[in-house]
Amino acid sequence: MASDRSLPHLFIRQSATAEPYSPPPGGPVGNKVASPNDPTLHAQGLLANLERAGNKIAAKKQAATVEPVEGAVSGVYVEFESFPGVELAVESLDSRVGKVHPELMSVQPVETAYGLVERATVFVPDGKLQNFVKKIEEYAETADTERPTHSNLVNRIKEIRLASINALWTDPVDRLPRVDEKIWLEVWLRVRDGREIDRFREFAAQAEITLHRHILQMADRVVLLAATTLEQLSGALDVLDDLAEIRRSNHAAEVLALQPAVDQGEWVSALLERTDHAPDDAPAACILDTGVFRDHPLLRPALNAEDCHTAETPWNTQDHSGHGTEMAGLALFGDLGQALVAAERIHLRHRLESAKILPPPPAFNEPDVYGLVVAKAVDRVEIQAPRRRRVFSMAVTAGHDTPNGESVSNYGQPTSWSSAIDALAYGHSIDSATDSGQVVIRTQEAEAHPRLFVVSAGNIFPFDLDHLTRSDVEPVEDPAQAWNVLTVGAFTERDDMSEAPAGFNGWRPLAPRGELSPHSRTSVAFSRTWPVKPEVVFEGGNAAASPDDLMIDTPENLQVLTTQAPVQRPGQLGLTAGTSAATAQAANMAAQIMCSYPSLWPETVRALIIHSAEWTSAMRSRITAEKKKVDRAALLRRYGMGVPDVGRATRSASNALTLVAQETIHPFNGAGALREIHMHDLPWPVEVLMGMGETPVRLRVTLAYFIDPNPGRRGWRRRYTYASHGLRFDMRRATESNSDFRKRINRKALAEEEARPESHAESGEWFFGAKLQQSPGSVHTDIWQGTAADLASRGAIAVYPVTGWWKENPKKDRSPDGARYSLVISIDTPSEDVDIWTPVAQQIGVPITIS
Structure with a gap:
């Protein structure tokens, strides 16, 4: 148990030493694909596919009814389908050789009668279909060898055909509209020469397609x-090379859980009298809402x-x-x-901002790309107060249109909305420009502002x-899957029905104290290629079941008290619940952390919130009961790291030390290779820990950063990965020297012909382990438990890069500018009379005051 948390966290300045980096051998190996029983026959079948596609191309060009668009590259869209259970070699489909070359547009998993296959759509310029013919012919010529030429490409392809407009559909197949159904669709264009918008406008005018004024670039x-039918849109395949994907447009869902108001005017006045408000230049919680x-x-x-503020000028700010x-x-x-009933004065250190992103009725049904609305709102807030530090709080989400029992393969995948939020969080600035009556908002690459x-x-x-089973199958809503945001779920401690209002006698709370709230969604249903969401949970209220279990409701005593606008009923106080209430409380904590440590990066504030979270007894009993780390990982996707605590997030204790480092690493070298690893030789309370001997202690590590998103659905592998880069951590083991630690994790630390040292046995135990530490996302955290003596020898940690689209696209690699990361490390000891804070503070150079 930690003693009083009255000490500041300790910040390590320039703790990292950058060293040239190359990963050690023995990393993950790509899935190998068995050769067809008869490679020659397989090649002949694919060549026949290409011949039929070529014949159809000629016929289509003769029958085309849409006029060619100036500046478009003439060509066709071709679809490649994999064998069931096999991934296509997507990089080989997008050779990028020559000025004009085939380009991969989209990749989509599709459930068929014969299993899950992958379908890739490639734009092939005129005359370039021969590229694939040549590769397959070379494969056939070497079919009798152990490894035929281009086998990694050809062995994975089951069929090749001319693509229809449906081939560009990257939402679940069950959301595909009828060919003559006119709806709002997101049309994703590849960026080639800067004129793609003009070309599509020209085509849209010919095809009588209505375009919305918002464009996200x-x-x-x-x-x-575009308000269009698939039939109208299909004409673009004949005259444009710009189409990359088609998706349904997402709509924001207003979360309104208003309950009957309670007249609490005297309580409000009393609270106002004993509240000290923050100055105008204090950090702010910006509410992106109604x-x-x-x-x-x-x-x-x-x-x-x-x-x-408002995202659109005509909207009223109220x-x-x-x-x-x-x-x-x-x-x-x-x-x-709690603030209303407390007796002491309340000293608020942060302020509020408001940015309206949902229009008043009846305009709320207008289709839109909501990422643009948020971007415009953020822009206006920052123009007004460019130097103010703030957290953006958004409790507005869009649901999934996937009924029970249908495919969930898209859960967790980026959308235009979540990608725009990721881009804003990463630090792209917003450039709003009006062009031909349409508003274009572009993410800018210069001068990151996270x-x-x-x-x-x-x-x-x-x-x-x-409710737990229900939560596990209900995935978090768009844009909560965004990598760079802090996604907030809800738990509840409200289980007392003794003061339930009339009509609820005999009802029982649905969730026991400390459990996940019945309101809350999770990422249990996500593919494991997507991050854990939510990362944390805050109070979101409970629900109750009637004595006969036939009814479920949310009585007032199980909800959260808050301020109320006199829109639908009089009164100053009202009730709310769910993940909306939890998110607003998370914003409150983030603002408090910003006030406590003005120099913290947004990445670090996010890291500290997650790092401070602990599972409740109800959560912990479920998690620790699972002995397999894979089963613990599933529960992590339900609860995140638990319930944050502002005390742990902002203060250390003499026996509970938190170290914080903010560093910038250069992941790649601009030529498609990894560049550097950061070695942190930590200030460490070695003597105190050694003196504690076999006393059990706990170490916790959190690594957090923001990624630059790449939202195109092109397989999200290698050069098409969603994340610009990834970072991971590893810690020196108790029996390792610094030299052996370096050689274990970095091939470049080995001398020529030197063998990699044998792996030292790991002391103690990481709660989730290396596999989950390597999982997707932009925050990685784990807990180690062992003896104090073993921990004494572990005072070194490495942060190193893994692949991302920056690495695979050197021309767009921003590694020279650096990639920021935050590292939070804490040691908790059970003895209140042990002081591990002071010796570390002395090593860092923090003045020690003796009282």
């Missing part, structure tokens, strides 16, 4: 909204009129539904109920008696 993709009712007496002192005001009260006060977003996981409705 990212590194190598442009996203437009607006905020600024005239609320508890909010007005913390929210200036000039800090209330809250039109009440949801934004509910979020504002929790983001400002945290637990507002931002912290906290986003709700999304809510479940209706509830289920078996």
Whole structure:
């Protein structure tokens, strides 16, 4: 148990030594594919496919009804299908040889009657189909050898055919509209020469397709909204080389859980009288929502009129539904109920901002790319107060249109919305420009300005008696799957039905104290190629079941008290619940951390929140009962790392030390190779730990960073990976020397002809282990438990890069600018009379005050 947390965290300045890096041998090996029984016959079949495609191409060109578009490269779209259970060699389909070459547009897994296959759509310029013919012929000529030429490419391909418009559909197949059904679609264009938008406009005018005024432009993709049928859109295949993907347009779902208001005017006045508000230049929690009712007496002192914004100028800044005001009260006060009944003065150190991203009815049904709305809102907030430190809080999500029993293969995949949020968090600036009546918002590559977003996981409705199973099959909603955001789920401690309102006699709480809230979604249903979400959980209220289990409801005593806008009912206080309430409380904690440590990066604030989280007794009993790390990982996708604590996030104790490092690494060398590894020789309380001997202690490590997103659905492997780069950590083992540690993790630390040292046995135990430490995402955390004596010898940690699209696309590699990361390391000892903080502070050079 930690003693009073009254000491600051210790910051390690310039602790990392950069060294040339090459990963050690024995890394992950790609999936090998068996050769066909008759390679020659297989090659002949694929050549016949290409011949039929060539004949259809000629016929299509003669029958084309749409005029050619100036500047477009003439060619065709070809679809490659894999054998069941096999991935295509997508890099080989996109050779990038020559000025004009075949280019991979999209990759999509598809469930067929004969199993799960992968389908890739490739644009092939005129005359370049021969590239594939030649490769298959060379394969056939060497078919009788042990490894035929181009076998990794050809052995994976089951069939080749001319692509239809459906081949560019990258949402689940069950969401594919009828060919004559006119709906709003996201049309994803590849970025080639900067004129792709103009070309598509020209085609749209010919085909009588309506385009929305918003356009989202990212590194190598442009996203437009088009009201069209697939039949209309299919004409683009004949005249454009720009089409990359087609998806349904996502719509934001307003989360409105307003309950009957309670007149608490006297309580509000009393709280206002004993509240000290922060100055105008203090950090802020910016509420991205329905607006905020600024005239609320508890909010007005913390929210200036000039800090209330709208994504679109015609919208009024006032809250039109009440949801934004509910979020504002929790983001400002945290637990507002506790603040109201407390006797002491409350000293608020942060302020509020509001940016309205949901329009008032009836405009809310207008289709849009919501990433653009958020981008415009962020832009206006930052123009008003460019130097203010802030956390963006967004409790607005869009649901999945996948009924029970249908495919969930897309769960966790990036969307235009989540990718835009990732780009904003990474630090891209926003350039809004009006061109030909359409608003184009581009992510800019220069001068990164990282931002912290906290986003709700999304809510479940209706509830289920078996709420944990229901939560495990209900994935977090868009854009909560974004890699760079802090995704917030909900747990609950509200299980007391003794003060339930009339009508709820005999009802029982659905979730026991400390469990996941019945409101909360998870990432248990995600493919393991996507990050763990949520990362943390905050209070989100509970639900109750009737005595006969036939009804489930949310009585007032199981909800969260907050501020209310007088939109639908009078009163200053109201109730809310779910992951929205949890997210606003997470924003409150983030703002408090920013106030405590003004020099922290957004990446570090996110890391500290996650690092401070602990599982409740209810959660821990389930997690520790699982002996297999893979089963623990599934529960991690339900609970995240648990419930954060602002005390742990901001303060150390004499026997509970937290070290923080903020560093910049250069992952790649601009030529497609890894560049450097960071070796941290940590200030470590060696003597104190050695003196504790066999006493059990706990070490926790959290590595966090932001990635630059690459949202095109092209397989997300190697050069098409979603993340620009990945980072991982490894720690020196108790019996390793620094030299052996370097040689174990870095091939370049070995002398010529020197063998890699034998792996030392790991002391203690990592709770999740190396496999989960290597899992996708931009935050990696684990807990080690062992003896103090063993921990004394572990005071070195390495941070090293793994692949990403920067590495595979050297021309777009931003490694020379550096990639920031935050490293948080904590040691917890059970003895309150042990001081591990002071010796480390002395090594760092922190002045020690003796009282």
